[in-house]
Amino acid sequence: MKVLTLNFLTCAVKSCKSSSDSFPLHPKDAELAKDDVEINPQLLANVLPRLDWNALRTTSTELGFPSLPDQPPSPEDLTADEKMLQELHSLLMETQIMEGKLVCGHCGHEYAIREGIANFLLPSHLV
């Protein structure tokens, strides 16, 4: 799954939803793959206001990508900034997490990723 997806996902356990530690989930033993995707500035500009920027900065660092600025660019600045576009495109759209785990920072639950598909099903004692 694309790194973008990770920015939309939090721990599935209901009691974790109120804790700020449950988002973003932290990749562990992640195997990354890079797809060649054509850059789509319109898509990135659309996605920008829906991102949780702080969470994305954390994810970017944890996956070993260059650190992102403190504040997100405005959609207008982004479309003008070729370098920023390329960086975000490469991180959000081209990078895929294929194997590994996603760990909740609050309850410690680990969600396995196999062949790019994460499993968020919970055992009955956590439902």
Added chain:
Amino acid sequence: MDYLIRFSQSHETFRRPEIEALALIEGVDLEIVSYSLDSPFCIAKLPSEDAARRLIQRSILVQSIHELWGHGKTLDEVHAAVRRDTPHLWERYMTCSFKFTLDSYQGSRSAGDKLRIINSFSYLGFEGPIVMRRPDEEFILCEDWEFNSTPLGIPDPKCYFFGRFLASGARDLPKKLDLKKRRYISTTSMDAELTLITANIALAAPGKLMYDPFVGTGSFPIACAHFGALTFGSDIDGRSIRGDEKKRTLKANFEQYGILAGLGGMFTADLTNSPIRRRPLQQNGDGVSGRIFDGIICDPPYGVREGLRVLGVRDPEKSPWVIPKGKEMYKDPDFIPPRKPYSFLAMLDDILQFAAQTLVDDGRLSFWMPTANDEDQEIPVPTHPYLQVVSVCTQVFNKWSRRLITYRRIPDQQVDQVAMRKREEENAALVGKTADELNPFRKAYFNKFET
């Protein structure tokens, strides 16, 4: 200028919602002048020829669009209208190659009659060559006949429309995504035509983010990605996404159609315990922040062909060992968490609440819902104060129908907060344990819709 939209006479209740959605996607100012479910001919006002072509370029239910030169109840009325309104246009087509065609809906004409009717337009005075294959321009006289007109011996159609052909819709697209040729499908994959129509009505387009919470083998995301959207999906049964983990997988379908760039992320999850981040509903949000999707499309399980289940234990007292066993085993990679039957109505409600929380302003939710054809057993259209019903389309089977219901996420500021509080108070009522108790549609289906 008036344009004639020539619809396909199928999935009639989907036609108008589709064309109105396409007008929004293309930013075209569409005003429908005359339209009826019984006729494939619709007259619409559009700002330009270019707008007309764009409007229908991805329509599944429009066959073609024409610049309307005249229409009437008799051929004489058509001629009078053409002579009155269009002489300034004739000049343009004086020397190009052209052909005339007759499109008789529910009727037929002998070759001699056809020729006689076509020749009655000779006053247009076109001098260019007549070419039957790929002429520069095609002029079409459409006839709308009564049903069964030939055996009934009805001599003339109800009305005529005459115009210049502009463009065809995307009636070939369902063939391209045909389930019979798709690498990987399952028993409940929705046919390509209806998924594409759904994607149109839900406003799938380049740069948009679409989500299907009951993704199965990916029929809806495929249709959305075909229109350029970035798609996400989840399913409680991860096997449907993985397939055989070789050639027959959801991803392989995207590869087959060359739309892999439109595959955002697929994961295994349950809607009632969804990992998608959500904020409590606001009263004064900016329309985007904290929300994610432009569209949510789904065909939820009806509990007939496939079970309707969520995470949990159905009766913890009867099977007390399930929870401790789960505690012990859940870290095993092959562990399959227990599931329990769930109320169909509660699930629809969960979908609405989820959509209200995750759709951006003007984002759309389109979902399929079954209902009995008997009015007494009909399930009403579910409502939510943050969502406005845009359209209800019906596909009729023998004793039951399924409806495609589409909502628009309205801005927080327009929401009736009194209705919202009332909804929260009422929401504790749905209880039951067996699949039948929880699902009135399933019960009626297996009782053959007899009361």
